[in-house]
Amino acid sequence: MTEPVNNRLRVELSQLVGENGILHDDQDNLYGVDDLLPKAVTLPDSVGEIRDVLNYAADNKLSVIPAGSGTKLGIGNPPERVDLVVSTLGLNEVLEYEPGDLTATVQSGVRLADLQAKLAENGQCLPFDPPYLNRATLGGIVAANSSGPSSLYYGNSRNRVLGMQLVQSNGAAVKCGGKVVKNVAGYDLNKLYIGSFGTLGIITEITFKLNPLPEVERTMLITFKSVTQASRAAIEIADSQLLPIFLNLIVGGAPSVDIVDPCLVIGIDGHHETVDWQMNQIRAAANLNDATGVEVKDGAYQRDVRTSMSAFPESNPQMVVCKAHLRMTDVEKFITAALDQCSDLLDLRVLGLIGNGVVYFAFSVPSADTASAKFASIVIAELRNHARNVGGNLIVESAPTSIKRHVDVWGEIGSSLKLMQQIKARLDPLNLFCPGRFVSGI
Amino acid sequence: MIEKNRITSELSDLVGAANVLTDSTALSVYECDGATLFKASPDIVVFAESTEHVSKIVRLANKFSVPFIARGGGTGLSGGMLPVNGGIIIALNRMDRILEIDVKNQRAVVEPGVVNLLLTQAVEDRGYYFAPDPSSQKACTIGGNIAENSGGPHTLKYGVTTDHVTGLEVVMPDGEIVEFGGYVEETPGYDLRGLMVGCEGTFGIVTKAIVRLTRKPQAYQTLLGVFETIDDASSAVSKIIGAGMIPAALEMMDSLVIKTVEEAFHWGFPLDAGAVLIVELDGISAGMRHQAEQITEIFNSHNCREIHRAKDETDRQNIWKSRKSAFGSFGRLAPSYITQDGVVPRTQLPKVLRRVAEISEKYSIPIANVFHAGDGNIHPVVLFDERDPDQCERVDAVNMEILTVCAEVGGTITGEHGIGVEKMDYMPLIYSPEDLLVMTTVRDIFNPSKLCNPGKIFPTTESYVKLGIESPTV
Ligand SMILES: Cc1cc2nc3c(=O)[nH]c(=O)nc-3n(C[C@H](O)[C@H](O)[C@H](O)COP(=O)(O)OP(=O)(O)OC[C@H]3O[C@@H](n4cnc5c(N)ncnc54)[C@H](O)[C@@H]3O)c2cc1C
Numbered sequence: 058m059t060e061p062v063n064n065r066l067r068v069e070l071s072q073l074v075g076e077n078g079i080l081h082d083d084q085d086n087l088y089g090v091d092d093l094l095p096k097a098v099t100l101p102d103s104v105g106e107i108r109d110v111l112n113y114a115a116d117n118k119l120s121v122i123p124a125g126s127g128t129k130l131g132i133g134n135p136p137e138r139v140d141l142v143v144s145t146l147g148l149n150e151v152l153e154y155e156p157g158d159l160t161a162t163v164q165s166g167v168r169l170a171d172l173q174a175k176l177a178e179n180g181q182c183l184p185f186d187p188p189y190l191n192r193a194t195l196g197g198i199v200a201a202n203s204s205g206p207s208s209l210y211y212g213n214s215r216n217r218v219l220g221m222q223l224v225q226s227n228g229a230a231v232k233c234g235g236k237v238v239k240n241v242a243g244y245d246l247n248k249l250y251i252g253s254f255g256t257l258g259i260i261t262e263i264t265f266k267l268n269p270l271p272e273v274e275r276t277m278l279i280t281f282k283s284v285t286q287a288s289r290a291a292i293e294i295a296d297s298q299l300l301p302i303f304l305n306l307i308v309g310g311a312p313s314v315d316i317v318d319p320c321l322v323i324g325i326d327g328h329h330e331t332v333d334w335q336m337n338q339i340r341a342a343a344n345l346n347d348a349t350g351v352e353v354k355d356g357a358y359q360r361d362v363r364t365s366m367s368a369f370p371e372s373n374p375q376m377v378v379c380k381a382h383l384r385m386t387d388v389e390k391f392i393t394a395a396l397d398q399c400s401d402l403l404d405l406r407v408l409g410l411i412g413n414g415v416v417y418f419a420f421s422v423p424s425a426d427t428a429s430a431k432f433a434s435i436v437i438a439e440l441r442n443h444a445r446n447v448g449g450n451l452i453v454e455s456a457p458t459s460i461k462r463h464v465d466v467w468g469e470i471g472s473s474l475k476l477m478q479q480i481k482a483r484l485d486p487l488n489l490f491c492p493g494r495f496v497s498g499i
Numbered sequence: 500m501i502e503k504n505r506i507t508s509e510l511s512d513l514v515g516a517a518n519v520l521t522d523s524t525a526l527s528v529y530e531c532d533g534a535t536l537f538k539a540s541p542d543i544v545v546f547a548e549s550t551e552h553v554s555k556i557v558r559l560a561n562k563f564s565v566p567f568i569a570r571g572g573g574t575g576l577s578g579g580m581l582p583v584n585g586g587i588i589i590a591l592n593r594m595d596r597i598l599e600i601d602v603k604n605q606r607a608v609v610e611p612g613v614v615n616l617l618l619t620q621a622v623e624d625r626g627y628y629f630a631p632d633p634s635s636q637k638a639c640t641i642g643g644n645i646a647e648n649s650g651g652p653h654t655l656k657y658g659v660t661t662d663h664v665t666g667l668e669v670v671m672p673d674g675e676i677v678e679f680g681g682y683v684e685e686t687p688g689y690d691l692r693g694l695m696v697g698c699e700g701t702f703g704i705v706t707k708a709i710v711r712l713t714r715k716p717q718a719y720q721t722l723l724g725v726f727e728t729i730d731d732a733s734s735a736v737s738k739i740i741g742a743g744m745i746p747a748a749l750e751m752m753d754s755l756v757i758k759t760v761e762e763a764f765h766w767g768f769p770l771d772a773g774a775v776l777i778v779e780l781d782g783i784s785a786g787m788r789h790q791a792e793q794i795t796e797i798f799n800s801h802n803c804r805e806i807h808r809a810k811d812e813t814d815r816q817n818i819w820k821s822r823k824s825a826f827g828s829f830g831r832l833a834p835s836y837i838t839q840d841g842v843v844p845r846t847q848l849p850k851v852l853r854r855v856a857e858i859s860e861k862y863s864i865p866i867a868n869v870f871h872a873g874d875g876n877i878h879p880v881v882l883f884d885e886r887d888p889d890q891c892e893r894v895d896a897v898n899m900e901i902l903t904v905c906a907e908v909g910g911t912i913t914g915e916h917g918i919g920v921e922k923m924d925y926m927p928l929i930y931s932p933e934d935l936l937v938m939t940t941v942r943d944i945f946n947p948s949k950l951c952n953p954g955k956i957f958p959t960t961e962s963y964v965k966l967g968i969e970s971p972t973v
Contacts, residue, residue, distance in 0.1 A: 157737040157846040158875075180743055202685075215693060216662050231934050237842040239659065239874045239914035241648045241697050242922075242929055243956060244938045248661070248693025252685075269743030296603060298626075298717040300782060330786035382683040384604045413684050414604070449683050467687040472677045477689045479944045484937070496688040 063096050066117075070141075073109040074101045078147065088127045088142040090494075091135040091458040095122070095142040102147030104261050108228035111259075114141055114489060115226070121489050123255035125166060125194030129201045131374075131455045133254060133494035134466050145196045148261055151175055153236070160219060162236060162264040165196025181267045184211035186367045196260045202252035205367045206303035207324065209412040211268065214251045221247060222262040226489040236264045249480070256495045257484050271326035276359040277336060279343045280320040280350045284308055284396075287319045288389035290346040291411040294323070295385060297342075299335050302326055305366060306409035308392060317350075321411075322366060369408045369417055376404065377433055377456040379440055381416045383449035391416055391447070395440055402436065417454075425459045434463035441468055467496040500542040500585055506563050510545050510587075513555045520544040529570065529588050533635070534921055536837060536885060537578035541568070541588040548593050550668065550676060550706040557704065558674035560587055560950060568952045569704045571612060571640030574633075575647060576838055577919025579699050583954035589704060591642050598707070602627050605712045606665070606682060611642025611705045618710075627712040630657040633915070634823045642705050648697030650915035652748040652822065655873035656781070657713065659915065661696040666709035669695060669702070672951035682709050694941070699917050700952045702945035716747075718784035720791045721809040723818050724798040725772045729753050729856075729868070732774035733848040735801040736872045739778070740845055742797065744790055747781040749873025753852075755832070756825050756869045756880075763828040766821040772804070776872065777822055779815075825869045826880075832865065833882035837921075839898060841905030842914035845875040851904055855879050858900045862893040876914035877905075899966075902928060919955055924962035932971030 063082075071079050080088070080098035088098045096119070101107045114121045119140035124130060126146065145166035153162040156179040163172055169183065170191045176182050186205030187193050198204060199221070204213040211217075220234030233246035250257060281287035284306070291304050302324035309318060321343075325335045336353060343351055354362060369378075383391055388409050395418055399405060402420040409416045418440060422429045437453060437460075444451040445468075453466040470477065474497055481488075481499045493499075500506070503521070510519045520526060521543055530540040542565070547553045560567040566586030573580060582588060594610035597618060601607070602625045609618060615636040619628040631644055632651035639649070645667070650659045657663075666680040680692030695702055726732040732751055739749065752760070752775045761768045768775060776798070780790050791808070798806055809815035829836050843851045852868065855877070859866040870878040881897055883890040902912045906928040913922055926935065939957060943949075963970040 155844065155846055157741040158844040159740055160844070212658070212662070215690065216658055225937075229933050231937050232930075233934065233937070235842075235909075235911045235929065237844055237875055237910045237914070239650055239654065239842050239871075239876050240911040241659075241915055241917055242911050242913050243918065243926065243935070244941060245648065245661065245693060245697045246937060246941070248690045248696075249941070251693075252690055269745065292603065295605075296714070298714060298783065327783075328786035328789055330789070331783045332786075334783060334785035382685050384601075384606075384682060386603050415684065448681065450681075450686055452687050470688045471686075472675075473679050473688070473691050476677070476691060476944060480689060480941065483940050483944060 066097050070097055070099055070110065070113065073113060074099050074106045078102065078106065088124055088130065088144065090122060090130050090139045091461065093136060093139040095139045098142040098144055100144050100147040104224060104230050107143065107224045107259055107261065108230070110141070110143055111224060111226060111228050111489065115487055120492050122491050123200070123259040125197030126168070126189070126192040128189040128193050129197055129203060132201060133491070135458050135461050136494055137492065143259060145194060145259065145261070152262065156181060159267045160236060160238065160264060161267055162262060163195055164262055165260045166194050169193050169195055169198060176267060177270060180270050182270050183217070183265050184268045186363065188368050190364060190367060195263055199251055199263055200253060200255050200260060206305055206410050209304060209410065210300060210302045215248060217266045218247050218251060219264040219266055221250060221260055221264070223250060223258040223260045225258045226485040226487055230261070234264070238266055254491065254495055256481060256490050256499055258490070273329045273332045274324070274326040274355070274359065275332055275336065276354045276362055277323040277325070277339055278320055278352045278354065278362070279323070279348050280317050281346065281348055284319045284392055285389060286346045287321050288411065290342050290348070291321055292385060293342050294339060295412050297338070299338055301412065303410065304412040306392070306411050308396065308407040309405045322362065324363065366408065369419070374455070375457060376419050376421045377437065377460060378417060378419045378454045379437060379451055380454045381418065381440065381444045381449055381451040383414045383416060383444060383447060385411060385414045387447045387449065388414060388416055391443055394443055398439060399436060422457065422460065425457060427459070430459045430463050433460045437464050470496050500565060502563055503542055506559065506565065507543060509559055510543065510556065513559065514545060514547065514552050518546040518548070529573070532573045532575040532578060532580050534576050534578045534837065534919070536835060537581055537920055539581045539583050540585070541582040542585045544588045544590055546590045546593050550670060553589060553670045553704050553706050554674045554676055556587065556589055557670055557672065561673060561948065564950065566950050566953050569642065569646070569700045571643030572614065572635070572638045574635040574639040575643060575919065576840070576916040577913070577921040579647065579917050579919040579955065581920055583920060591640065594706065597621055602712060604682070606709055607712055608707065608709050609641055610707060611640060611645070613641050615639050615641060615644060622712055623715070626715050628715055629710060630663050630713040631660045634826060641708055641710065645696050645705050645708060646698065646700040647915065647917045650871065650874070650876070652750050652871060655749055655871065656745050656747045661693060663711040664692065664696055664708055665711060667692055667695055667705055668707035669705050671703040672946040672948060680709070699919060699955055701942060701955060703951060716781035718781065718787055719815060720780040720787050721815045721818055722778045722791065722794060723807040724776045724778070724803045725769060725805045726774045726776065727802045727804060728773040729852055730849050731801040731803070732776050733852055733872065735776060735797050735803070736848060737845045738797050738801070739794060740873065742793060744793065746778050746873060748777065748779040749871070750777040750822055751775065751868065751870055751872035752822065752825060753868040755865065755867040759828045759832055759867065760821055760825050763831060764821065764824055766817070777818055822869070829867065829880055829882065832867065833884060835883055835885040837881045837894065837898065838916070839877070839879045839881065839901050840913045840916040841902055841910055842874065842876045843905050843908050843910035845873070847908040847910070848872065848875060851877065851908060854904045855901055858897055862897050864890065864893050864897050866897070871914070874914065875910065899925070923956055923958055924965050926956070926958045927963060927966055927968050
């Protein structure tokens with residue numbers, strides 16, 4: 058039924074962004090959101106084209122979902138409708154990079170992997186390890202504030218974005234922050250856009266604070282008899298003068314076949330002497346907590362382990378992935394309680410980023426019928442209650458659409474919700490961007 | 500202020516008469532902050548002792564439509580707490596309790612009036628500290644640090660205040676109490692916690708903060724290098740960063756500062772030195788000496804005349820005292836000074852410092868430099884006599900030229916002191932009217948009546964005239 062309409066849409070859009078600025082319709086499924094396909098996917102390659110597309114969308118009352126490679130479009134409540142996807146893949150240039158400043162300014166469609174390759178030539182990096190390492194764009198990483206397990210030591214976008222430019226729903230290009238490592242001129246609007254999931258504007262340019270590449274990287278795999286012992290060892294390490302890059306607990310679905318769980322996966326990097334000393338200290342902490350095995354990985358194997366850990370939340374589309382934020386000292390209790398409660402769920406997998414107080418909890422649902430969906434939503438509600446009872450929170454990072462229709466993936470917001478709604482209403486008065494997908498229907 | 504008597508009496512009913520100041524001698528203490536050049540007297544100062552107090556005071560101010568401004572330690576350097584249109588200052592020094600210390604989860608919950616250094620002292624014996632360390636840390640409050648998003652020498656490695664605050668309780672400009680963020684690392688929704696930090700007290704009054712505690716490093720290596728010229732020292736800075744090191748701190752003092760500090764405190768600096776660099780490494784002891792050696796090599800290849808390596812903790816503390824005492828010695832140089840706070844890309848430091856020296860010469864206004872070199876955060880201290888109108892005029896031109904240079908090389912006009920009243924005229928140097936419109940839109944959501952700390956941050960029509968930029972029509 059919509060075929061002719063969509064054709065007209067494509068023709069009109071191609072006048073704005075050119076034939077090549079529109080994805081061929083058999084590729085639209087790369088940008089599907091939950092079970093809906095967009096009417097068209099545009100790939101503007103300039104700020105001017107983005108403005109034209111947004112003006113067109115506003116005139117034609119079409120909603121817009123900003124995207125990069127589309128790797129995180131699954132995060133959020135199911136949309137009522139999906140009209141246009143505006144992908145930033147056409148904005149793919151590294152604009153400024155001066156190694157001596159340890160900063161880089163890139164267009165938002167640059168893929169992290171491509172930027173890393175360029176930085177590595179100068180012994181530098183942007184120390185993020187998000188899911189979909191090879192495809193994720195920097196705009197998407199910032200908009201979803203997804204930076205991966207290494208944020209324990211290296212921080213996330215909130216600590217590393219120095220400034221950005223974006224196009225607002227009225228087509229105005231604005232900038233916030235700057236290009237230098239310290240800046241308190243005016244409000245820190247970067248924070249508003251980081252983690253806003255495209256609901257306030259389309260990010261076009263970002264300046265990051267970089268890091269030198271470490272001399273040596275090692276990953277330690279330490280197995281334990283119980284979750285309690287593993288967490289105790291982790292907390293001891295977190296409370297010491299050691300400086301792990303990440304400190305992860307795995308229960309179920311270990312990242313590699315030859316690992317038994319529960320196990321701790323610990324990243325260390327830096328000067329080789331520093332790394333050696335830390336490994337010895339970590340071995341000692343492990344032994345004190347009755348570890349059953351300690352292995353040190355480097356090279357390709359280490360890369361695989363790290364990649365699969367970063368990839369944990371991506372899992373497969375049939376899985377429900379929840380992410381809880383807790384106090385570090387509540388992580389063990391949460392995991393134990395959750396495992397107890399969910400022992401009859403399928404494919405249970407837990408990844409705890411202990412130092413960050415984050416727990417990913419994943420399980421799969423046998424079928425897509427309403428009964429399973431309701432059952433899953435009850436499990437999610439109970440897990441969320443656990444988290445809330447100890448002052449934490451829980452979101453559903455991904456789940457089959459049938460399940461999402463029975464839960465609010467974000468949960469309750471609290472006393473600041475009214476301000477969030479006003480911000481959305483004032484900065485996107487037409488409700489152009491991702492309507493209904495963010496917290497409390499924003 | 501109209502109805503001052505009625506407001507005073509209602510405030511006294513709320514918090515007790517002893518907590519309300521109205522006589523002009525008492526008020527004169529509150530007419531400026533650390534930027535003493537800017538003065539404006541409040542009509543009333545009221546000391547709050549609880550969140551409920553603050554909320555009630557704010558509601559009262561709303562009822563009478565009078566401006567209200569939070570004040571912590573009063574050490575701000577941009578006139579942030581200045582009651583430009585009079586009104587009520589809400590002093591928070593008495594809300595100074597540390598409510599909770601939880602080192603296992605690396606958090607403390609504090610009231611806003613807690614003095615920065617006292618928090619560190621309270622957790623030190625457990626091996627932790629509060630990382631933001633402004634040089635004013637003996638007097639500034641955590642509420643002030645949050646409002647200004649303050650930095651300090653160690654922000655090079657550890658970040659600024661926003662990186663160390665996870666949750667806030669705020670009395671909003673209408674008196675409502677709202678919580679942002681929390682105890683845990685992230686909360687769903689927009690990061691309004693992040694937006695509150697650095698709002699210079701214009702989005703509401705912080706009454707409680709959940710802050711991060713940082714584990715004290717195992718070891719330090721502190722090196723002090725004496726250089727022939729400031730050019731040598733600043734090239735060494737970008738060389739160190741470019742060589743793949745991120746020291747905990749990288750601070751510079753120029754010849755004028757060295758001389759003044761030496762004459763005041765006798766630390767043993769050579770009086771004819773061009774610049775001094777202080778580099779501090781921290782972290783794990785194993786492997787640290789390699790970095791120290793690398794730094795020594797870089798120093799040597801940049802005409803470093805002598806290198807002093809702190810041999811013990813006392814020695815290290817002395818090096819830091821020499822740095823942190825610098826501001827205390829400027830009184831010897833001139834009756835007044837303004838500290839600029841621009842940030843430039845590190846690789847532009849040599850060029851920018853040369854430009855600052857030229858500007859100083861052009862206007863015959865001495866400028867001393869003591870600053871966070873590793874961040875590219877310069878602090879030209881502009882020295883003058885505020886009783887001399889001619890000097891004041893030249894100082895104004897000096898400030899404008901320095902900030903223009905910072906903007907031109909891709910930097911910013913303030914790295915940690917905030918815009919306040921002092922730099923609002925210069926905002927158009929770095930932000931377009933459209934950029935500023937987003938900020939005022941957000942301000943109007945948080946603070947629709949504009950009674951909460953009015954007259955700050957944003958340029959006026961005169962600002963555009965002063966800069967010779969066409970005034971916006973948006
Ligand atoms: C010698 C000296 C050295 C300094 N060194 C540094 C340095 O190294 N790095 C640095 O960043 N700064 C430095 N400063 C600047 C200053 O100390 C900081 O800006 C500090 O954070 C201000 O804290 P305060 O408690 O004194 O705030 P105040 O001066 O009392 O207030 C500053 C601003 O914060 C607002 N405010 C205060 N409390 C609250 C609250 N609870 N809620 C909302 N708003 C509030 C006020 O309204 C005002 O706008 C220095 C100042 C001096 C005098």
